[in-house]
Amino acid sequence: MKIARGLSDLFNFLAVLDDKELPRRGRHEQSGMVIDYSFGKRTLAEDADDSGEEPQPQANAPRPRRTAKPSPLEVLEPVTDLFDEPDEVLLLFELPGVNRKDVRCLLDGDILLLEATAGDRLYRKETLIEPKVAEGAPHLHLHNGILEVRLAKQQ
Numbered sequence: 001m002k003i004a005r006g007l008s009d010l011f012n013f014l015a016v017l018d019d020k021e022l023p024r025r026g027r028h029e030q031s032g033m034v035i036d037y038s039f040g041k042r043t044l045a046e047d048a049d050d051s052g053e054e055p056q057p058q059a060n061a062p063r064p065r066r067t068a069k070p071s072p073l074e075v076l077e078p079v080t081d082l083f084d085e086p087d088e089v090l091l092l093f094e095l096p097g098v099n100r101k102d103v104r105c106l107l108d109g110d111i112l113l114l115e116a117t118a119g120d121r122l123y124r125k126e127t128l129i130e131p132k133v134a135e136g137a138p139h140l141h142l143h144n145g146i147l148e149v150r151l152a153k154q155q
Helices: 002-020 044-048
Strands: 025-030 033-038 074-076 080-084 088-094 103-108 111-118 121-128 139-143 146-152
Touching (some): 088 111, 088 121, 103 139
Parallel strands (some): 074 121
Antiparallel strands (some): 025 033, 088 146, 103 111, 111 121
16 A cells, blocks of 8 residues: 555656656655655766756757667467366467467466467467366467367366
């Protein structure tokens, strides 16, 4: 709860900074909270000139824009069926165009992680498995784009 309140206070403070157009570096007090802040890059020249005056922004300097790098892979979640059989848990995943060597399937506690690549597609799925499954590697069989994952149950 304290973390959520702290994040809320931080977002409110950032909104105040944006509304009042405060300098990029300084000290601000709000609601009994004192915050020293600095946004942007620091340079050796700023460290050497520590006179307490705020640097004046250039009037026509364009702000650098940050953009997300496009990923070459398209991440997809495969269609999944789960069957709870008496002796095992059977999962079926639709993975069109995937070769068996491109499939990675791990059982970590009660989470089954499946990752498979096919060209520029990445299939990724995390599935919650009941804890009654026996320890060990899952048994995999891929046929015509359908991956069968069999997990033995504990006796």
